Amino acid sequence: xxxxxxxxxxSAVCPMASVLPFVRGVDFSRNDFPKGGFSTKVxxxxxxxxxxxxxxxLSQLPKEIGQFKKLEAxxxxxxxxKDINGGDVPSINTLRVFNAxxxxxSDENIPPNLFCGKELVxxxxxxxxxxxxxxxxxxxxxxxxxxxxxxxxxAIPGTVFTNLxxxxxIDLSDNELLNLPPQIRRLEHLQHLNLANNPLQHFTFKMLxxxxxxxxxxxxxxxRDFSNTPHLDKLIHLTDVDMSCNNLSRIPEPLYLLENIQRxxxxxxxxxxxSSLIDTWTKLVTLDLSSNLLTSLHPNICKCxxxxxxxxxxxxxxxxxxPPGIGKLAELEHFVVARNQLECVPEGIVRCYKLKxxxxxxxxxVTLPExxxxxxxxKLDIKDNPNLVMPPKPAEQVKGxxxxxxxxxxxxxxxxxxxxxxxxxxxxxxxxxQKERRLKTRGDEEAAMxxxxxxxxxxDQRHQRDVQSAASGIDDLDSGGPDQYSHAKPKRWDAxxxxxxxxxxxxxxxxxxxxxxxxxWQIENFYPVQVEENFHGxxxxxxxxxxxxxxxxxxxxxxxxxxxxxxxxxxVDKKACAAVxxxxxxxxxxxxxxxxxxxxxxxxxxxxxxxxxxxxxxEGGSQSGFFPVQKEDYTIKxxxxxxxxxxxxEPVETSCxxxxxxxxxxxxxxxxxxxxxxxxSTLMERSKSQxxxxxxxxxxxxxxxxxxxxxxxxxxxxxxxxxGGEPSTPVRCLYPxxxxxxxxxxLYKVGLGAGYLELPQSMSHCLYHGxxxxxxxxx
Numbered sequence: 001x002x003x004x005x006x007x008x009x010x011s012a013v014c015p016m017a018s019v020l021p022f023v024r025g026v027d028f029s030r031n032d033f034p035k036g037g038f039s040t041k042v043x044x045x046x047x048x049x050x051x052x053x054x055x056x057x058l059s060q061l062p063k064e065i066g067q068f069k070k071l072e073a074x075x076x077x078x079x080x081x082k083d084i085n086g087g088d089v090p091s092i093n094t095l096r097v098f099n100a101x102x103x104x105x106s107d108e109n110i111p112p113n114l115f116c117g118k119e120l121v122x123x124x125x126x127x128x129x130x131x132x133x134x135x136x137x138x139x140x141x142x143x144x145x146x147x148x149x150x151x152x153x154x155a156i157p158g159t160v161f162t163n164l165x166x167x168x169x170i171d172l173s174d175n176e177l178l179n180l181p182p183q184i185r186r187l188e189h190l191q192h193l194n195l196a197n198n199p200l201q202h203f204t205f206k207m208l209x210x211x212x213x214x215x216x217x218x219x220x221x222x223x224r225d226f227s228n229t230p231h232l233d234k235l236i237h238l239t240d241v242d243m244s245c246n247n248l249s250r251i252p253e254p255l256y257l258l259e260n261i262q263r264x265x266x267x268x269x270x271x272x273x274x275s276s277l278i279d280t281w282t283k284l285v286t287l288d289l290s291s292n293l294l295t296s297l298h299p300n301i302c303k304c305x306x307x308x309x310x311x312x313x314x315x316x317x318x319x320x321x322x323p324p325g326i327g328k329l330a331e332l333e334h335f336v337v338a339r340n341q342l343e344c345v346p347e348g349i350v351r352c353y354k355l356k357x358x359x360x361x362x363x364x365x366v367t368l369p370e371x372x373x374x375x376x377x378x379k380l381d382i383k384d385n386p387n388l389v390m391p392p393k394p395a396e397q398v399k400g401x402x403x404x405x406x407x408x409x410x411x412x413x414x415x416x417x418x419x420x421x422x423x424x425x426x427x428x429x430x431x432x433x434q435k436e437r438r439l440k441t442r443g444d445e446e447a448a449m450x451x452x453x454x455x456x457x458x459x460d461q462r463h464q465r466d467v468q469s470a471a472s473g474i475d476d477l478d479s480g481g482p483d484q485y486s487h488a489k490p491k492r493w494d495a496x497x498x499x500x501x502x503x504x505x506x507x508x509x510x511x512x513x514x515x516x517x518x519x520x521w522q523i524e525n526f527y528p529v530q531v532e533e534n535f536h537g538x539x540x541x542x543x544x545x546x547x548x549x550x551x552x553x554x555x556x557x558x559x560x561x562x563x564x565x566x567x568x569x570x571x572v573d574k575k576a577c578a579a580v581x582x583x584x585x586x587x588x589x590x591x592x593x594x595x596x597x598x599x600x601x602x603x604x605x606x607x608x609x610x611x612x613x614x615x616x617x618x619e620g621g622s623q624s625g626f627f628p629v630q631k632e633d634y635t636i637k638x639x640x641x642x643x644x645x646x647x648x649x650e651p652v653e654t655s656c657x658x659x660x661x662x663x664x665x666x667x668x669x670x671x672x673x674x675x676x677x678x679x680x681s682t683l684m685e686r687s688k689s690q691x692x693x694x695x696x697x698x699x700x701x702x703x704x705x706x707x708x709x710x711x712x713x714x715x716x717x718x719x720x721x722x723x724g725g726e727p728s729t730p731v732r733c734l735y736p737x738x739x740x741x742x743x744x745x746x747l748y749k750v751g752l753g754a755g756y757l758e759l760p761q762s763m764s765h766c767l768y769h770g771x772x773x774x775x776x777x778x779x
Contacts (some may be wrong), residue, residue, distance in 0.1 A: 020044040029054040038064045046070070050097075054078050067093050073097040077124070083096060083109040090114050102127040107134065126150050126171065127584065138163040145169035146497040151196065152176055152228045158183040168192065173218065175735055179203045185210035194218040198244070205230035214238055220265070221245035226252070235259040244268050244288070256280050256520070267291050267311070268325070279303035282400035290314050290336070296321030311340040313359070327351030336380070337364055343458055350375060360385070365456035373750040504588040509579060513550050513560055513589045518610060521546040521581070524573045524622050528581050537611035541600060542569040544578035544619020548585060560591040563607055571624040634670030636722055641666060645686040656723045663731040664689045667722060673697060674719050675709045680733050 003186065022047045029052050044062050050073035051065070058079040065074070067086025073096060074089065081103040089095070098120065098536070105128040115137050123137075137146075138159045146164070149171045153489075156172075158181035168189050173196040180195075185207035192212060201223025208230045215237050224246035232238060233254035241255065244267040251266060256277035263286040271292040279300035286309040287301075294315040301307075302325040310332060317340040326332075327348025335349065336359040342636030343364050349355075356378045363497040365385040373393050382388060383431040507527065512519065520536050521528035523544045531545070539545060545565045553559040564582040566575055568576040582595040598607050608615065639649035641664040649666060653660040660678060661664060664685045667674040673693050677686050690709070698707045707717065712731060719725045 021046050023048060025050040025052075025159055027052040027732075028056060030056065032057050039724045040522070043067055049073070051075070054637075061089070063088065063548050065089060068092065068590055070094055072119075074652065074704065075099040077101040077103070078101065079103055080106060084114075085109065085111050090116065093117055096117055096120060097122040099124040101125060101130070104129055106130065107132055110135045113139075115143070118142060121145065123147070128429070133157060133160060135159055140164065141166070147171040148175070148177075151174040156181055161186055165189070170194070177509045178204075181209075182207055187211060189213055192216040195222060196220040198222055204228050205377065208232065209234045211235065211238065216240040218242040219246070224248060236260065239263065245454065251278075253277070259283070262286070264288070274298040274301065276300050282306070285309065297323055299325060302326060305329065306331055308332060309334040311336045312340070313339050317342060319418040321345045322346050322349075324348055325636050330354065333357070335359070343455070345369060348699065364458065366458065386455065389450040389454065399574065504584055506543075507584060510586060512585070513548060513591075515560065516550055517549040519550070522550075522622070523577050525582070526577050527650070538569065538615060538616045538618060539568045539600075540566060540621040541620045542571075544568050544570050544574040546582050546585065547580060547607075547610065557709070560589050561588075561593070561596070561606075563588055563598050565598045565603075565607075566600065566681070567621065569621065573624055574657065632670075634668070636670070637668045639666040639668065640664075641689040641692070642686050643688075647685065647692065649692065654723065656720070656725070656727040656731075659727070659731045661731055666693060667719065668696070669722055671701065672718070673705055673707045674722075675707065676708065676715070676719070676729075677711050678733070679712060 005350055017372060020041065021044060023315075024047065026042075026045065026048065037207040045068070047070055048068045049070060050222050051068065052072060052075045054075055055078045058076065061076065061081065061084050063086060065071075065658050071092050072094055074092075075097075076084070077099050079102070081100065082105065084100060084105065089098070090111050095117050096119050098114070099122075103123045105449050106127060107130055110125070111312055112134065113136070116139045118433075119142070121142055123140065123143055124145075124147040126147045126149040128151055130153055133148065133153060133156045135619070137143075138157070141163050144166055144167060145166055146169065150173070153172070153536060154177065155173040156177070161181055161183040164187055165186055167187055169192040170187075170190060171192075171194040173194045174200055177195070177198040177200060179200065180203065189212075189451065190211050191213055193211070193216065196218045198224075199221070200219075200716060203222075205228075208217075208490060209232070214235050217232070217235070217238060217240065218469075220242045221244070222241055225248060229248070230242070230254070231254045235258065237260060239260055239262045241258075241261065241263070242265040244265045246639065248266065248269040248271060250271055251264075251274060255261070255264070257280070258282060259598075260283060261281050262283050264284065265286075266280070266777045267288045267290040269292050271289060271294060273294070274289075274297060276298055277300075279299055280305055284307050285302045286381050286487060287304075288309075288311040290311045290313040292315055294312065294317060296317065297312075302323050305328060307329050308331050310329075311334070313336050315337075317337060320343055322342070322345065323339075323344050325348060327350070328348055329352055331354060331356050334353070334357040335355060336357065336360045339362040342360065342363055343359065344367050345365075347369045350369050353375065358375075358377050358379070361381045361382045362384040365382065366389045367389055368382070370391040372391070377452040382569060406483075420537055420575055491507055509530075517534075520531040522531050523529075523546070528546055544567055547563040547565065549561040549563075551559055551561075562582055564578040566578065573587070579595070579597070585591075586595055596604070598604065603615070636654055638652050638654040638658060640652050640658070640660070641647050642650055652665075654667075659676065662680045663678050664681045665676040665678075666675065666689060673696060675689055675693055697703060697707060708719075710719075
């Protein structure tokens with residue numbers, strides 16, 4: 001029921017008061033209530049289920065709202081409310097949906113018992129003036145959707161996420177959050193999480209991998225880079241990811257492992273290239289890479305055959321950067337490549353016959369594929385391309401021209417009359433066909449010349465830029481002006497090469513090479529460590545060193561000589577790092593010449609002169625940067641196999657006195673597994689014990705163990721040696737038949753009760769996990 005408020009009162013609009021108790025919902029939106037209250041007729045709607053008061057200029061809640069005891073949905077958004085304590089909303093126990101967004105609510109003006117309702121599932125208090133989240137929110141244990149966006153929230157209490165374990169939707173965007181409580185990992189059912197536009201650059205999001213039910217994640221404008229980007233490869237149900245407006249130089253590799261991803265937004269970053277792993281996104285529908293630094297797209301993007309929306313505006317893409325196989329994207333509907341450096345578009349784009357939007361404005365387009373006329377997009381934007389010449393529209397085919405193969409006229413009018421006539425095919429000789437082709441191309445010659453002229457101009461502009469960059473070091477002999485480089489000759493090929501500007505601040509100090517003298521580094525854990533001056537000339541035979549000699553040359557400029565010394569007993573990683581960091585040192589100093597390699601016992605005279613021909617060799621050195629492979633030590637154990645159809649291993653004393661002819665025993669010696677079959681053991685025990693040994697060999701020993709099976713009297717010498725020698729008396733059957741009673745261990749589940757630990761018995765059988773019977777602990 002939608003009612004319009006008027007000055008005549010509620011009774012003038014709805015005179016049938018007897019109907020009011022049967023009204024289930026009222027929409028009072030966009031009305032002004034006199035004195036902020038309802039008419040007495042409204043209170044007669046005793047069975048009201050939902051009430052809307054949007055855009056009603058409310059400054060306080062009507063007191064009559066608390067009388068609707070069966071109200072389930074209340075919408076008071078887009079008003080001027082600063083306080084909602086007067087409406088007695090918490091007394092409505094049946095309230096399920098509460099929407100108070102777009103108001104002026106503060107923390108102290110929200111009733112503390114508002115969220116105590118057992119039926120409350122949706123709470124929306126976005127677009128208000130909240131600074132903190134009240135701990136009373138934790139009382140709403142049945143809340144499914146929670147929206148707190150566009151406030152000024154700084155922190156969230158951990159108890160809120162501890163109790164809201166069933167929440168599925170959380171929107172915390174556009175706040176001032178610096179971190180999130182670790183209790184967020186308890187939200188096992190959370191599917192939608194929006195954290196956009198928060199200063200979370202110092203937060204690492206390590207607990208996100210626990211939210212395995214997550215399908216939507218928005219981390220846009222949260223200061224993400226590769227040092228604080230979370231690993232999302234365990235979120236197998238994730239379909240939507242938004243990391244736009246961050247500082248990412250490439251798409252994080254763990255994202256490529258998400259096979260169910262459908263929408264990826266990476267706009268406004270610093271992405272320069274796409275990985276070849278993009279073909280793993282077989283279900284990708286939307287890809288937004290606008291406002292980045294892309295110069296090309298990887299060809300594997302053509303394998304995303306379900307892609308419908310591709311946004312690439314504000315990049316540096318050229319014609320060569322668009323893969324020719326883009327026509328394989330048969331489902332593509334929106335192709336937006338505005339403000340790039342495209343001279344043309346690949347011919348394959350015309351095979352995307354479902355295209356609805358093509359945006360190519362503000363590029364360097366010279367022409368478009370001829371097949372563009374066959375597409376019928378709803379929007380084609382090619383403005384701000386001054387050199388663009390549209391290709392001529394292909395001539396329409398003559399009726400019946402596509403059916404020459406059948407040589408039959410398929411005119412619908414003739415078919416309706418039931419008469420099918422054979423068309424007359426005119427046979428042309430070679431001269432006639434050549435003349436017709438020449439006349440056809442003559443009409444398109446002018447348009448073709450314009451296209452060719454545009455391509456030549458683009459090539460000339462590129463050539464002029466290359467010539468100007470190559471001739472930047474040549475003195476200007478003319479009067480100056482833009483024509484001074486037109487006849488300049490380029491430099492040699494090696495003179496135009498540019499070194500990549502790398503950051504060596506993490507390797508060498510900034511003042512390296514600025515002082516006269518000698519500097520020595522020792523390679524430790526892949527990096528050079530500067531050696532004190534007292535230890536110059538003392539070399540460990542197991543290490544590698546980098547030596548820098550700084551001096552003045554003849555023109556009073558700093559000159560450097562770089563050596564790297566290889567020890568006799570050094571490891572491969574130190575040799576490689578010494579050579580690499582010596583080159584890095586040369587690049588940082590922009591030194592001329594080569595780095596000099598010196599080896600133990602074969603040092604050059606120039607190298608020896610640096611240390612006055614006195615070098616002291618010392619045995620030993622630092623450890624290698626690689627982790628040494630250590631042989632795993634195994635504890636020898638002896639198990640008795642028991643349990644019938646559900647066997648398990650019972651540990652016994654590792655001695656020959658533990659053997660019994662009525663059972664099967666497993667001796668675990670690490671890389672060797674021995675199965676001893678007693679003569680009176682059952683067939684079930686023998687078969688099951690062999691399966692257990694196979695599992696240990698494959699899972700725990702990684703197929704590096706061998707299995708030996710034998711009966712009494714066939715034992716190898718190694719078996720008795722491990723058990724301490726052969727028994728002095730023959731092995732007997734100590735527990736024959738049904739007289740044996742197995743000792744069953746008990747499994748407990750550890751849980752936190754009401755202030756104390758609870759240990760209820762969970763099951764009565766034992767589990768084997770490597771070292772014998774273990775207990776399973778659930779947090």
